[in-house]
Amino acid sequence: MRILLIGAGGVGNAIAKIAARRAFYELIVVSDYDPARAQAAVDWIRARHGDEVAARFIAARIDASDPASVAAVAREHRATHVMNAVEPKFVEAIFAGARDAGADYLDMAMSLSHPHATDPYSQPGVKLGDAQFAEADDWEAGGRLALVGIGVEPGLSDVFARYAADELFREIDELGTRDGANLVVRDDDGNEIFAPSFSIWTTIEECLNPPVVWEKDRGWFTTAPFSEPEVFEFPEGIGAVECVNVEHEEVLLMPRWVDARRVTFKYGLGEEFIGVLKTLHLLGLDSTAPLRVRSASGPVEVAPRDVVAAALPDPAGIGPRMTGKTCAGLWVTGTGTDGAPREVYLYHVADNEWTMREYDAQCVVWQTALNPVIALELLATGAWSGAGVLGPEAFPAGPFLELMARPEADGGYGQAWGLEERIPSR
Amino acid sequence: MRILLIGAGGVGNAIAKIAARRAFYELIVVSDYDPARAQAAVDWIRARHGDEVAARFIAARIDASDPASVAAVAREHRATHVMNAVEPKFVEAIFAGARDAGADYLDMAMSLSHPHATDPYSQPGVKLGDAQFAEADDWEAGGRLALVGIGVEPGLSDVFARYAADELFREIDELGTRDGANLVVRDDDGNEIFAPSFSIWTTIEECLNPPVVWEKDRGWFTTAPFSEPEVFEFPEGIGAVECVNVEHEEVLLMPRWVDARRVTFKYGLGEEFIGVLKTLHLLGLDSTAPLRVRSASGPVEVAPRDVVAAALPDPAGIGPRMTGKTCAGLWVTGTGTDGAPREVYLYHVADNEWTMREYDAQCVVWQTALNPVIALELLATGAWSGAGVLGPEAFPAGPFLELMARPEADGGYGQAWGLEERIPSR
Numbered sequence: 010m011r012i013l014l015i016g017a018g019g020v021g022n023a024i025a026k027i028a029a030r031r032a033f034y035e036l037i038v039v040s041d042y043d044p045a046r047a048q049a050a051v052d053w054i055r056a057r058h059g060d061e062v063a064a065r066f067i068a069a070r071i072d073a074s075d076p077a078s079v080a081a082v083a084r085e086h087r088a089t090h091v092m093n094a095v096e097p098k099f100v101e102a103i104f105a106g107a108r109d110a111g112a113d114y115l116d117m118a119m120s121l122s123h124p125h126a127t128d129p130y131s132q133p134g135v136k137l138g139d140a141q142f143a144e145a146d147d148w149e150a151g152g153r154l155a156l157v158g159i160g161v162e163p164g165l166s167d168v169f170a171r172y173a174a175d176e177l178f179r180e181i182d183e184l185g186t187r188d189g190a191n192l193v194v195r196d197d198d199g200n201e202i203f204a205p206s207f208s209i210w211t212t213i214e215e216c217l218n219p220p221v222v223w224e225k226d227r228g229w230f231t232t233a234p235f236s237e238p239e240v241f242e243f244p245e246g247i248g249a250v251e252c253v254n255v256e257h258e259e260v261l262l263m264p265r266w267v268d269a270r271r272v273t274f275k276y277g278l279g280e281e282f283i284g285v286l287k288t289l290h291l292l293g294l295d296s297t298a299p300l301r302v303r304s305a306s307g308p309v310e311v312a313p314r315d316v317v318a319a320a321l322p323d324p325a326g327i328g329p330r331m332t333g334k335t336c337a338g339l340w341v342t343g344t345g346t347d348g349a350p351r352e353v354y355l356y357h358v359a360d361n362e363w364t365m366r367e368y369d370a371q372c373v374v375w376q377t378a379l380n381p382v383i384a385l386e387l388l389a390t391g392a393w394s395g396a397g398v399l400g401p402e403a404f405p406a407g408p409f410l411e412l413m414a415r416p417e418a419d420g421g422y423g424q425a426w427g428l429e430e431r432i433p434s435r
Numbered sequence: 436m437r438i439l440l441i442g443a444g445g446v447g448n449a450i451a452k453i454a455a456r457r458a459f460y461e462l463i464v465v466s467d468y469d470p471a472r473a474q475a476a477v478d479w480i481r482a483r484h485g486d487e488v489a490a491r492f493i494a495a496r497i498d499a500s501d502p503a504s505v506a507a508v509a510r511e512h513r514a515t516h517v518m519n520a521v522e523p524k525f526v527e528a529i530f531a532g533a534r535d536a537g538a539d540y541l542d543m544a545m546s547l548s549h550p551h552a553t554d555p556y557s558q559p560g561v562k563l564g565d566a567q568f569a570e571a572d573d574w575e576a577g578g579r580l581a582l583v584g585i586g587v588e589p590g591l592s593d594v595f596a597r598y599a600a601d602e603l604f605r606e607i608d609e610l611g612t613r614d615g616a617n618l619v620v621r622d623d624d625g626n627e628i629f630a631p632s633f634s635i636w637t638t639i640e641e642c643l644n645p646p647v648v649w650e651k652d653r654g655w656f657t658t659a660p661f662s663e664p665e666v667f668e669f670p671e672g673i674g675a676v677e678c679v680n681v682e683h684e685e686v687l688l689m690p691r692w693v694d695a696r697r698v699t700f701k702y703g704l705g706e707e708f709i710g711v712l713k714t715l716h717l718l719g720l721d722s723t724a725p726l727r728v729r730s731a732s733g734p735v736e737v738a739p740r741d742v743v744a745a746a747l748p749d750p751a752g753i754g755p756r757m758t759g760k761t762c763a764g765l766w767v768t769g770t771g772t773d774g775a776p777r778e779v780y781l782y783h784v785a786d787n788e789w790t791m792r793e794y795d796a797q798c799v800v801w802q803t804a805l806n807p808v809i810a811l812e813l814l815a816t817g818a819w820s821g822a823g824v825l826g827p828e829a830f831p832a833g834p835f836l837e838l839m840a841r842p843e844a845d846g847g848y849g850q851a852w853g854l855e856e857r858i859p860s861r
Contacts, residue, residue, distance in 0.1 A: 288714040
């Protein structure tokens with residue numbers, strides 16, 4: 010397996026670092042629009058793991074917005090797999106470039122949605138991934154695999170959905186992805202500061218798009234932003250966090266392969282963050298349309314959302330100032346294999362102090378990066394295989410969860426996941 | 436009386452329009468950094484009131500940041516009074532220019548404060564008006580008057596304080612300025628939008644500075660922003676509004692001339708607006724320090740607060756889209772002249788539909804502009820006189836309130852003010 014990794018930002022950097030401890034591939038080309046950023050990842054691997062490991066990594070420059078550039082770099086290095094680790098706005102270009110180069114493709118976020126023109130808070134318009142699923146037949150006919158949405162959410166959450174359907178439930182009422190954290194960022198004086206752990210630009214995009222929900226008798230439908238607020242209790246000391254519906258890939262993926270009555274995604278933004286996003290929207294500060302603003306050197310044109318991003322700390326740099334844990338998981342309700350009502354929460358927790366110490370990566374970014382590496386390894390060994398445009402729930406969950414949890418000393422990733430049995434409320 | 440009016444923005448424009456109906460002055464020079472804006476005010480007066488009235492108005496250009504420019508324009512037109520109607524950051528320059536020109540001076544906001552360097556939320560640093568009171572002896576010795584804080588708040592609220600002390604109370608516990616409104620702004624489709632009725636730039640400045648409170652046995656002290664939230668019931672259908680402590684001139688003025696145990700200012704921002712201001716502060720979007728931000732033409736430097744202002748509708752333009760009333764007043768508690776506990780709310784309400792119809796001015800701006808015109812008339816007739824740096828409460832309240840309320844047909848301003856007797860809570 011020869012992997013072209015596109016993007017050496019937070020998640021791409023962590024993918025390279027996690028893969029550096031594994032042996033399943035021949036080569037990883039770490040590519041970025043900024044070649045210095047790609048090189049920095051390779052240098053870190055050399056410093057931490059030595060020349061022999063680093064010899065399996067090459068830094069390269071790429072333009073992720075241009076399918077021809079993607080295909081050219083893939084061909085140059087005879088890539089068998091293209092691993093997309095950049096912003097979702099580049100999905101379609103990389104997807105096309107990988108196909109042109111005859112490589113398999115993986116991503117952690119799918120092609121972007123566009124709201125319904127006249128009824129955005131009730132009907133979906135162009136859905137997440139629609140542009141990719143439109144080409145599924147071509148990929149399948151060509152015998153090539155596009156494994157889409159294989160980060161942590163989407164990704165691990167979808168693996169949990171497959172596992173719940175195969176092993177835990179006879180019938181599923183709801184597959185509810187639920188994500189929450191108790192991360193705190195402090196300034197030099199130890200005071201808590203407002204510093205989102207993920208790109209505010211992307212978070213605004215996700216949270217202000219109309220959330221999508223799937224129901225068996227209704228199909229996909231949308232709601233107004235921040236709908237169905239619910240306080241969800243997260244494990245391992247994180248506790249209760251206010252969650253709301255958010256547009257996310259799981260809702261588009263799970264119903265294609267897993268039988269359930271309802272599929273939802275709720276993001277544990279917490280009350281404060283929800284309030285911040287609502288205020289940004291109220292004031293038009295979420296807008297990406299440039300505004301004319303006075304400045305010391307005369308009027309300039311800036312997009313308010315870019316100003317918001319510039320005013321906040323860079324999420325890639327807050328790891329050392331951050332404490333706490335992030336939890337990604339799937340809450341499943343329905344009828345257990347014994348016929349009795351059952352409710353479980355399947356989850357994985359990453360502790361920022363541990364990910365910083367082991368990987369120099371903050372936990373949200375690291376947790377996202379873990380899953381595509383496991384998936385690549387399963388594809389390399391043949392434990393997972395397929396053709397077409399497939400989500401993680403199209404593959405058997407057992408090998409993934411087993412490899413993830415097995416201790417590193419025994420050849421696994423040493424990342425325990427949890428199953429919390431809950432008292433069914435209905 | 437020859438008046439140099441500095442600033443033809445919202446309030447300056449309304450001062451000119453209100454004064455146009457009166458006869459107490461010989462000339463008003465309407466001046467602005469933008470001469471077209473000054474001319475527009477004069478043109479409106481000509482169109483509405485004819486050539487004879489407009490003949491008493493001249494438009495001029497001025498640089499309010501430069502004392503020499505202020506003094507030059509004042510001398511050129513032999514101004515006897517300089518009426519400052521621009522942003523408070525220009526107070527010191529205009530104050531100095533007026534003194535150099537030998538003119539009396541009036542303003543509606545005092546020289547700016549600077550927080551205490553080490554203990555900002557407990558001790559005042561440089562207080563509002565300190566720079567002006569430092570020169571009080573000089574003004575008094577020269578026989579010149581600086582009448583500071585004679586808008587609506589400060590201004591009418593201070594007149595009410597004098598009135599309460601002289602006519603209504605034997606002893607005053609609290610002089611509590613309370614300001615609230617039920618204004619709603621709608622877009623073309625009739626949907627309510629977020630559109631502050633006063634400069635967001637100035638509102639941020641006022642609301643995020645440490646609020647100041649005065650107590651007889653403690654003097655002036657400060658608190659954290661948004662302290663002592665209280666729901667205050669406003670009259671004439673406005674109803675209950677959440678109010679919080681805000682730094683405002685009344686607290687610096689009233690204790691100098693009126694005996695009370697406590698002096699406060701609470702602004703009826705309402706919960707939504709308080710939340711917006713807190714969020715802007717949390718994200719650093721209240722900052723006036725330029726940030727480097729990406730733009731289509733490369734990185735630019737902009738102050739986040741300027742971006743927030745640019746993203747919101749211009750308050751000067753929302754009058755036609757606005758409905759509702761604004762109320763300014765003083766809540767007084769203590770012992771009445773009969774020795775019994777007493778609690779009153781003295782107030783004035785402006786209805787936006789009326790101010791738009793009569794003056795093409797939105798109500799918050801118009802209400803502010805009304806009071807300096809009344810004060811100028813009292814100075815012109817000699818009903819008010821004095822020397823030094825004096826607040827409105829240094830003058831007898833009776834003539835002001837009488838002239839304000841007397842019908843226009845009888846030579847007054849036809850603006851009724853209210854006294855609401857409340858049931859004392861203590």
